[in-house]
Amino acid sequence: MRSPTDPVRKMDRMYRWTRHVYDWTRRYYLFGRDRLIDRIADHPPGDVLEVGCGTARNLRRLHRLAPDHRLYGMDASTQMLDTARRGLRRDGTASRIQLAHGLASGVGPDMFGRTAPFDVVFCSYVLSMIPNHDAAIRASLQALRPGGTFYIVDFWDQAELPAPFARALQGWLSLFDVHHRPALLDTLRGLEARGTVRLHLKAVGPRYAYIAALTRTTMEVPPRDTETTPPAHAGPAPA
Numbered sequence: 001m002r003s004p005t006d007p008v009r010k011m012d013r014m015y016r017w018t019r020h021v022y023d024w025t026r027r028y029y030l031f032g033r034d035r036l037i038d039r040i041a042d043h044p045p046g047d048v049l050e051v052g053c054g055t056a057r058n059l060r061r062l063h064r065l066a067p068d069h070r071l072y073g074m075d076a077s078t079q080m081l082d083t084a085r086r087g088l089r090r091d092g093t094a095s096r097i098q099l100a101h102g103l104a105s106g107v108g109p110d111m112f113g114r115t116a117p118f119d120v121v122f123c124s125y126v127l128s129m130i131p132n133h134d135a136a137i138r139a140s141l142q143a144l145r146p147g148g149t150f151y152i153v154d155f156w157d158q159a160e161l162p163a164p165f166a167r168a169l170q171g172w173l174s175l176f177d178v179h180h181r182p183a184l185l186d187t188l189r190g191l192e193a194r195g196t197v198r199l200h201l202k203a204v205g206p207r208y209a210y211i212a213a214l215t216r217t218t219m220e221v222p223p224r225d226t227e228t229t230p231p232a233h234a235g236p237a238p239a
């Protein structure tokens, strides 16, 4: 029996009804997604995984732009995956994009019956919903081949937006349990300080959101407790 805080149950409850208007409504505030997809489309043909793929809106767009990529998506919500599968059937892409159910903290090639790691893994507006984002980041990096890239697009701190607008936006997002989590960027900077990844961070708008690109440089992804903690505000300056 699942507890009420179980991520699967929680996400299914959150998206049971909104999934039907999800793609249409989110285009007005999940900025940076198309910029990221264009960038992934420019990679040489490879195996690409979206963690927390929702309705598969991103994967379908990526398939249109780069049909030679082999695409995979996973999500915690069976409701979202149901909508995703309907969309793929409508597009005739059900045989081209593989979907799986699971939690980001347990993601890996085996979810799709594979052993080979992915060339690209990406997470679009997912980690700001996951309190235990650390485990999700580590699992995503483990799912990636050395030299591969893990991309994240997500809400930033809106520090350069007018304060009343930023406060209103953050208050509204918190209704959905969505928060900018500074500890998340610290985790990314810690991984860079340890030499596990090369990190490139770029703002979308005036720190409305960010796109992070993490290129995996080593075989080993350290567990949290062996990680180097970076000094406060270390790491690359926002672009």
Ligand SMILES: C[S@@+](CC[C@H](N)C(=O)[O-])C[C@H]1O[C@@H](n2cnc3c(N)ncnc32)[C@H](O)[C@@H]1O
Binding pocket: 007, 011, 015, 026, 030, 033, 051, 052, 053, 054, 055, 057, 058, 074, 075, 076, 077, 080, 102, 103, 104, 105, 123, 124, 125, 126, 129, 130
């Ligand atoms: C805001 S939606 C983003 C969907 C899609 N990535 C996009 O950009 O349109 C967040 C998605 O993350 C999924 N999600 C939340 N927590 C998750 C977890 N722990 N593991 C896997 N998926 C999760 C939700 O079910 C939902 O589909």
